Amino acid sequence: MDQGPMFDELTPRSRDLCRRVNDFLSEHYYPREAELFAQVGQGTTRWKPLPLLEELKGRAKAAGLWNLFLAESEYGAGLLNLEYAPLAEIMGRSHFASEVFNCSAPDSGNMEVLVRYGTPEQKTRWLEPLLAGEIRSGFAMTEAAVASSDATNICTDIRRDGDQYVINGTKWWTSGANDTRCKILIVMGKTDAANPNRHLQQSMILVPIDTPGVTVKRWVPVFGYDDAPHGHAEIRFRDVRVPADSILLGEGRGFEIAQGRLGPGRIHHCMRAIGAAERALELMCRRLLSRVAFGKPLAVQSVWHERIAECRAMIDQARLLTYKAAHMMDTVGNKAARKEIALIKVVAPNVACTVIDWAIQAHGGAGVSDDVPLAWMYACARTLRIADGPDEVHRAQVAKLELRKYMAPA
Template sequence: MTFDQLSSRAQTVYKVLQDFVDNECIPALSIFEQQLGTGAARFQSVPPIMERLKARAKQLGLWNLFLGPEFGDLGAGLTNFEYGHMAELMGRCIRLAPEACNCSAPDTGNIEVLAKYGTPSQKERWLTPLLAGEIRSAFAMTEPAVASSDATNISTSISRQGNSWVVNGRKWWITGAGDPRCKLFLVMGKSNPGSSNVHLQQSIVLVPADTPGVQVVRPLQVFGYDDAPAGHCEVVFKDVKVPLDNIILGEGRGFEVMQGRLGPGRIHHCMRAIGMAERAMELTLARITSREAFGRKLAENAVVMHQIGNCRMDVEQARLLVLHAADKMDRVDPKAAQREIAIAKIRVPNLVLQVLDHCIQMHGAAGLGVDLPLAEMYAGARCLRIADGPDDAHLSQLGRNEIQKYLKKHKSQSSKL
């Protein structure tokens, strides 16, 4: 599973993207932060540099790279394995590159939902402008009042009243809700709480952001970082009415939609995280080979050598886990690759966090500040141990599946004796 295994077209895209990220996105970071401003202004406008980067990405053919062959001409047609390499490159500039290429969450997952399950009218109204990067969207699932790691706990109500669905509930950590370009919420709630099947109680409805009753309460911070202008927000839906045809796929099919959305997204997150780790290692290698302490270069210290060695092993292990999962998704499908996706989802953020922790340590006090991206990278990677399902939930399911697999095999073998 190496670069040489990519198609010639994917290799060309990779090289163009690598140049775009390193020579256009990373140098634009300081401009982006300056244009964001301070305080509430950070959520009121989008830095002009972002639109210039998006225009440049379109010009270079680096647009909607996440949409694979199954989506026809909507995207670049890359396989999951090929896109994994691209996502890693974009992770090197996590703040700008994914959005510049229209490959940032939560839009990627929402686009896939609309492309797979949307009606023609839903696609015309929402999918088309999302694909063009003209608007942004949010996925509203997590709630403050319940343990959302168990999605059957979701308490937001979606009730049918006449020709409308009425949504009532409070959500939080809703990525993208603070962006002034956010025009659409995909909201998960219970439309049939009395169903005996707990996985058929939920539905997902499309809620335009300007619908009366939608209130973005506040942006939340992760270790002090606000991720403006997108943010991670607390949002209240109070007597929000939308047409009946705003439901996705059908009533009671929220879990089905959600599972179709999360598999690829988990791989995207993991590979972008590896890009962060590679960028952190580059910054660290530049520092230790140029900085002296106690009469010699830091790179000559055996402890530092060990830390760099451990970082390299962690990154390589993480990359192979993700590419293995992506390859299996290509050969079978996300459901059949559930085991490999779960392993990557659990292990990769932890490995990346170890790398970032070493890199911060080797930078000393500088690693903790805002002059370098290391602390912000750490905050982002730490989120991944909770986002799209916490480690513990995935680990329990993984262990349960392994036990059931053994018992099934053991029972089968015993019956033959």
Template structure:
């Protein structure tokens, strides 16, 4: 595996780093202040930054399909996503933020031409936002076959009834469409053919937003995480994506890139926490000398650097395998990094908070919010336990088969 980035990627990365230094970091406090005036709207500074990103041709970097995006591979996109991850809202500036990224990938890969024209194009242009509605409060949604929301054909329409929560992005005033996962064939003996995915405009009658859900006390404005009820929601049959019974297949195709994108951003967050930790340790005087003179502090810095680099290399390996062999062939590596990266980020950010003392818990630094995000990703796109269960199952079967084959040749 080649660990050096290509000239093309190095050029993009340098431009992105310069953009972050010149525009994004200086805008952090302004962005937070403007959110207080209109939590579910778009802060004026965001639109200004988006315009600069378009002008700098740093736009839609995540899409590997060159018809719609930058045409970068997962491996090429990795260092760019890491750099964006250092500021929680930065990905949106470059139109690379979840859940829009996953929804755009779904529409690009599985959507009809009409669906692409109606929804993909404005998403690519950054004119609207979107949401992905899968998680439900009454069932263990980590097993997607448990989903209970019904999608029933009625003539030229589908009727949707169900209850969802933690629907990221739905609170945003600019969110105009959801991709909803539910069951069109609940009695199908193949549990992975029961589900379908369908496009639901947010202003459709019967879509009822109950409340924004909080994450560790944060409302995560302006996207938010909504609890929503679908009550006899009717949409045209043409809004179904890819056909009945293909929902689980679409979800698997969507979640591979989505999971690794989260990991890329988390590495950026952990890297920023490490840099903040090191700066604090050098400049903060305790017991008459800089904190960096304390052995335990040095160990925290060193250990954090080791763990970040380990996770970074595993992420790059997973991305490279996705590019070479496809998402399905890379599923074990994706599961590994989806477990490793959030846990690593939690540990590194926690150390940075500790070294910052009480200030590390405050709004004066980004660490507390970054920790909440990292801890959340241990549940988002599948909890650690599910990834470990599936990874362990796959590895046990593989190694048992290899052992048996070896014994045959003894």
């Protein structure tokens, strides 16, 4: 597996964890990968935990390969973003690999929120069982009725009523909510719709999924995949009441929390996308070397030379750009790194889409089947161009920051 030229410059603990995670996956995960996917059930059983995945999680926890994503925290490995980045890439090579190490979204982002902004009581009730892998969680932000690419549009209503908050609205793409282990949702909505500062109208609040008035209306497929047992749900909140101490950080702090959550999350997403692209390139090369068409291996045809070289260049460029963003987050902070974070959020998923698409083409009919993981990988990579902000929003931010350099002072 090619980790790129910066790999040797990473810290000893990051290199050691990369080796251990790689070895764990090679010994315990990849030999049983097909069996793992085959355990996904049918009907309502699709949302139940996979026995093999739970077995692998126990092995990973026993090996000390657990909660590796938590940067600078007493709860996890205490890695910097740059140290965790190559680990996220390794986990991104297969759909279930991140969960094996309790490093999968949205739990990782939700745990970061609770670590940073949760009260001691919220941490005891929700963070600790999440860290232990005993429960799972969902993040309810996106709404179908508004353009959620502009998060100030989000209109789920959160109103104070004495010592409670009352929540009304509908969310969708709440990842993880179908899972029978999902016990808690972080919900973003408006507590002060009249505030003249649109970025102070929103708040985030903790809502147990079994609270009266919370209804999981349906699961939402992605290119026909339901991502069981994880899933993506449309959820209705109708007169949902939770205690006032369920609010996170305070009213009007939702955007502040979102920025703290999404920065590291985008690093994780992008590195997982690069891991998927790296595996797709590997599968492509092996296929081209083994497949004969018109009397000669596909690997000797010049069109595939062009594509292989282009893939190698794109993947390495994306990796280095993501490392740069991670390094800046560690050294100068998320705000100063916002241009680099926006850049990688555009670059990494687009690179993954291109590489995986060419790998599918190299496999012919097999590429769009379930005999190889490429179709599922493509669905995930293409979705990432929308999730956590669409390409257009991130490009606009980069353009504004670039133009700002050349604007005359007011």
